[in-house]
Amino acid sequence: MLDGIKKQLEKVKTTNNVKTVTLAVAKLEQKMVGMQRTVAQQIDNSLAIKNEIKNADISNKRMIPELNQKLKEMIEEMTRIRQKQNELERKLSTRNQENEQNFLAQINGFEQQIGLYDVRIADMDQRFQVLETTSYSGVALWKINNFQRRKREAESGRALSIYSQPFYTSRYGYKMCARVYLNGDGMGKGTHVSLFFVLMKGEYDNLLPWPFRQKVTLMLLDQGLERRHLSDMFRPDPTSSSFTKPTSDMNIASGCPLFVAHNLIEGSSYVKDDVIFIRIHVDTTDLETF
Structure with a gap:
């Protein structure tokens, strides 16, 4: 009977660990989708601003390729993170108790990376706002x-x-x-x-x-x-x-x-x-x- 109770407790613990990992992956997925939308919007902004300031001052012209390059780098890095996330999800389907904590650690690492990209996106948002609101009429x-x-x-x-x-x-x-x-x-x-x-x-x-x-x-x-x-x-x-x-x-x-x-x-x-x-x-x- 004790063995049966132990098995039931172990099953509950495993189920809870699985839920924790699954929720963490879902949370990461939501963050990735949000970031992809933001980057896509910034690409559109970059193209629009580039057309608007063809004759603008030199300092603004120099900002456009710099922002485009940063966007390109972020898209490439997000693609790599997406590949790693997909790999984690595949592993999750054949998980066991020993590697679930490792999954959580990897997911936490990805969340930290995404936090850094949030800061970079905020910086680019500010730069885009400066470009969009620049007036040349006095x-x-x-x-x-x-x-x-x-x-x-x-x-x-x-x-x-x-x-x-x-x-x-x-x-x-x-x-x-x-x-x-x-x-x-x-x-x-x-x-x-x-x-x-x-x-x-x-x-x-x-x-x-x-x-x-x-x-x-x-x-x-x-x-x-x-x-x-x-x-x-x-x-x-x-x-x-x-x-x-x-x-x-x-x-x-x-x-x-x-x-x-x-x-x-x-x-x-x-x-x-x-x-x-x-x-x-x-x-x-x-x-x-x-």
Whole structure:
């Protein structure tokens, strides 16, 4: 009788091990399918962006083959992982108790590899977003998600400021971005959102007039029906180092430390679905284009 009970317990243990391995394989399969869809979407994005920026600046052109190469490498590696996974599934059909733990260890190893690819995909997603949102008209529309969390991070000192994506006055013009301090900077610290304009080092700076003299308008967009946008405008001080030809990646930011008070936007239609929109407009009417 004891022998019979032992056999039943062993059968239950084996069944549980089999279920564990089967669930692990199914989980891995779901991750693989999700990653394949993401990579396929990025391939489509890459082709679309390549067509859109045939005449774009050199730095963006250089990014396309680099991203394509990374996508190709990831597809090849995922194919190898898929082959290993299929091999595991074949072994699973002739499994025994001794090798089930080995299966789980191999599956855990594959999950770690997939985790690394998730990080690489996130990095490429960010690069694609930069390419897709690049403006060459002197106007940038900046969407800032997770406003409340980012504001708390600014208050705690974890992330004092955020930079926008770069934008340009033309395809061969000035390179620029915006910088926002959601908990304020300088005179606005703790009471205001501070918004600044930043000149960046560009590919065609040697062809452009310096110092930078274009009028800049900074705007917080009202997402409500009344569209009471808040804006401030300034003309660059030609004696300021913020507007000379950049010698490093970017110049010192210049703008509005008292751009908008916290109590004016909290609970208002300037923040909707935890999102704010900032618009930066650089006057390009008197600029020479190449």
